[in-house]
Amino acid sequence: GMPVEQNPPALSLYEGADSGLRCNFSTTMKSVQWFQQNHRGRLITLFYLAQGTKENGRLKSTFNSKERYSTLHIKDAQLEDSGTYFCAAEAPNTDKVVFGTGTRLQVSP
Amino acid sequence: GPKVLQIPSHQIIDMGQMVTLNCDPVSNHLYFYWYKQILGQQMEFLVNFYNGKVMEKSKLFKDQFSVERPDGSYFTLKIQPTALEDSAVYFCASSNRGQGNTLYFGEGSRLIVV
Numbered sequence: 001g002m003p004v005e006q007n008p009p010a011l012s013l014y015e016g017a018d019s020g021l022r023c024n025f026s027t028t029m030k031s032v033q034w035f036q037q038n039h040r041g042r043l044i045t046l047f048y049l050a051q052g053t054k055e056n057g058r059l060k061s062t063f064n065s066k067e068r069y070s071t072l073h074i075k076d077a078q079l080e081d082s083g084t085y086f087c088a089a090e091a092p093n094t095d096k097v098v099f100g101t102g103t104r105l106q107v108s109p
Numbered sequence: 110g111p112k113v114l115q116i117p118s119h120q121i122i123d124m125g126q127m128v129t130l131n132c133d134p135v136s137n138h139l140y141f142y143w144y145k146q147i148l149g150q151q152m153e154f155l156v157n158f159y160n161g162k163v164m165e166k167s168k169l170f171k172d173q174f175s176v177e178r179p180d181g182s183y184f185t186l187k188i189q190p191t192a193l194e195d196s197a198v199y200f201c202a203s204s205n206r207g208q209g210n211t212l213y214f215g216e217g218s219r220l221i222v223v
Contacts (some may be wrong), residue, residue, distance in 0.1 A: 035168055041198060041219075042216050042217075045212075045213065045214070080135050088212070090210050094155050095140070095164045097154065097202075097212055102151060
């Protein structure tokens, strides 16, 4: 199967709502990054984690290598949060960074 | 933050012609990557490059593809000859493993093969 599975594939939220995205890994990964791809196609780095939890404003991400998952939590969703969110993970013994399939987020007023 | 520049931002090319996509990575970075994204789809790993050599490549990195970084200048992806299915946005990334393998991406080069 896919080394990085991401869900949900699509998500609709109203402004002010909270929600979470998840990536499951087929193996133990060394690190994970989360990106937002905006409507212009630009990739914005949100987080890099080798372990644990990081928080930045309304966003929080957790990476548990042993349990093979990472999450991205969005609090108080805003219109500008709309876009496609990707996780990308680095497997051990490789220099490859593999992307998940993405979650398309639409935030409505 | 650190910036990766990609040139051109978009290009239209006739099938069978050669194209070179250029990437100016973050200045102290030593690891370089190319990814391919067909509109609305997943980011697909193509290749990574370190110390003048390809480290790993995927099945998408066909024989018509090549990468190089001559004398610390642009990191380039060359496709020769191009095919219709090469139409996509190509993203370059660079990293410096001394700070964890955080990838910094350019804004992409949109290639349309007609």
